[in-house]
Amino acid sequence: MDAEAPPWASLGRVQTELGGRCTGTLIGPRTVLTAAHCLVAPRTGALVRPSSVHFLLGYRQGTWKATSRAASVRTGPGFDPRTRLPRGADWAILTLESSISGTPLALLEDDPAPHLPLALGGYQQDRPEVLLADTACRAVGPAVLDGLRLIAHACAATRGASGAPLLAQRPDGDWAVAGVSVAAAVGTARGLAVPARSLRD
Structure with missing residues (x-):
């Protein structure tokens, strides 16, 4: 990317x-x-x-x-x-320690609805020196593990994409962070992310 x-x-x-x-x-x-x-x-x-x-x-x-x-x-x-x-x-x-000159992304206030278009990009183990992204994936729906909310998604990722943002476009066209990637399934486009709104709770 x-x-x-x-x-x-x-x-x-x-x-x-x-x-x-x-x-x-x-x-x-x-x-x-x-x-x-x-x-x-x-x-x-x-x-x-x-x-x-x-x-x-x-x-x-x-x-x-x-x-x-x-x-x-x-x-x-x-x-x-x-x-x-x-x-x-x-x-x-x-x-x-110090401010960085960049464009911060906002956190999405609500969990993405099932089938909402998403994107997931990160520094993955197969190409760790460049940013790779799946820009045509979707939310699968909510998940609960150990009593805590997660987002199940159908975005492809590998090791190294941990911590990557699960991104969604708002109605105004701006991008926002819907969640943070914490697990990816090897060999298939499936993964889990912590919802951004959990950071506000």
Whole structure:
């Protein structure tokens, strides 16, 4: 995808100094949305230090438009980094050390209705240096795991797209974040996302 064009210009790579790589979305000048499990240290099963997390806006083949370290991290209530569960709490908000010059995306106020057209883009393991997206997928419907809401969708993604935004166009044509990708099925266009409105609850 063209990392200069909306809504892709609001995406970047989230990476830790331990080698973890995921996708993040600028939702405020100093605020990035990603998946909480992206911030778990593989050996200790604990969250990494915020200062070891970097956000690279518009990442492409070793270059980026802007970057900042995280100053703090807030995860979904009840998220356990040792188990990386529950899925419905697998979200994280990074507050950056400094503001980034970019176009933040708004959070969708309601869950997407079944069959609503969606798009899902991220830095996936098969092409980690560029932004790939499924721009012709749809919402399947709501799902509930461990008592928490999720969005089931039919968007294709692989590892690395964790933390990627599930995007929907509003009636005015602007893009908004409907959810954050937390799980993808291998070999089929199926996945789960935490609804954006869960971040407001």
